Amino acid sequence: MDLTEHYHQLYKKSTEAISKGNYKLDSQINNTADSRFGITLLIRPSEKVKSNIQLFLNELKAIEPEQYYYPDSDIHITIMSIISCYEGFTLDEINIQEYIDIIQQSLVVLDKIKIEFKGITASPSAVMVQGFPTDESLNDFREKLRENFKKSTLQQSIDNRYSIATAHSTVSRFQEKLQNPEKLIEVMEEFRDYNFGEFTVENLELVYNDWYQREENTIHLAEFMI
Incomplete structure (x- = not known):
């Protein structure tokens, strides 16, 4: 993919x-009864990159204060959504160690x-x-993760919604009617090619998470040093 x-x-x-x-509003963000959970293998950007992202978000907040903005603790890159969030999923349905073992085997490649965060x-x-x-x-x-999980009998939903190929981070979601969409786009244009920084990934995290990767709803399952 280009x-x-x-x-x-x-x-x-x-x-x-x-x-x-x-545009589309997310009606679930403030729903305390939202029971969509899953398991994700992810990367956390460096502190410097997250600091630069917050500078951008501050500009957006000044225009659209009622929208949802990700705090540093929740910003991430999804490597693989191993079990995509769905209603009612709980950890007692799976053997976590079996998932850890497959990820460990896949790390050989x-x-x-x-990763460069730009624009x-x-x-x-x-x-x-x-x-x-x-x-x-x-x-x-x-590709190695796909191969190894599909050879297993473990519960997984890799590529069920779409085949992940990007390395983006979602940093804001629309939850209320936009007050000034034209100004919002102006600010986005200003940051269209902004260099947020480059970082070398030092570790991967396996987490049990809600739809929005909120820290308070996340359970850390494993860490993989690379």
């Missing part, structure tokens, strides 16, 4: 939708992952920071 073109097309279609009022894109319901792996390490690792 990530640059993918992000560009997503941004173009989404900003057109936003400007026409065809992984050297180092470097922003959007969907009709969210704003994302664009991530660009500097080589094929992340893609190779994802």
Whole structure:
């Protein structure tokens, strides 16, 4: 996949939708009864990158204070949604160690992952920071995970919704009617090619999480040093 073109097309279609009022609101963010949970293997960006992301979010907050903004603790890159969030899923349904073992086996193909966060894109319901792996390490690792999990009999939903190929971070979601969509797009344009920084991934996290990866609802299952 050409990530640059993918992000560009997503941004173009989404900003057109936003400007026409065809954006989508997330009605579940403040629903305390939301029971959608799953298991995710993820990366946390460096502190420097997260600091730069918060500078961008502060600009958005000044225009659209009523939207949902991710705190540092929740910002992440999804490597693989192993069990996509669904209503009622709990950890007692699986043997966590079996999942850890498959991830450990898959790590044999992984050297180092470097990711450059540059520019922003959007969907009709969210704003994302664009991530660009500097080589094929992340893609190779994802393919090995797919291969090993599909050979197993474990509960998993890898690629059921879509085949993940990006390295973006969702940083804001629309939860209320936009007050000033034109100004919002202006700020997004200012950060369209902004360099948020590059970092080398030092560890991966396996977590039990809600739909929004909120820290207070996350259970840390394992850490993998690379």
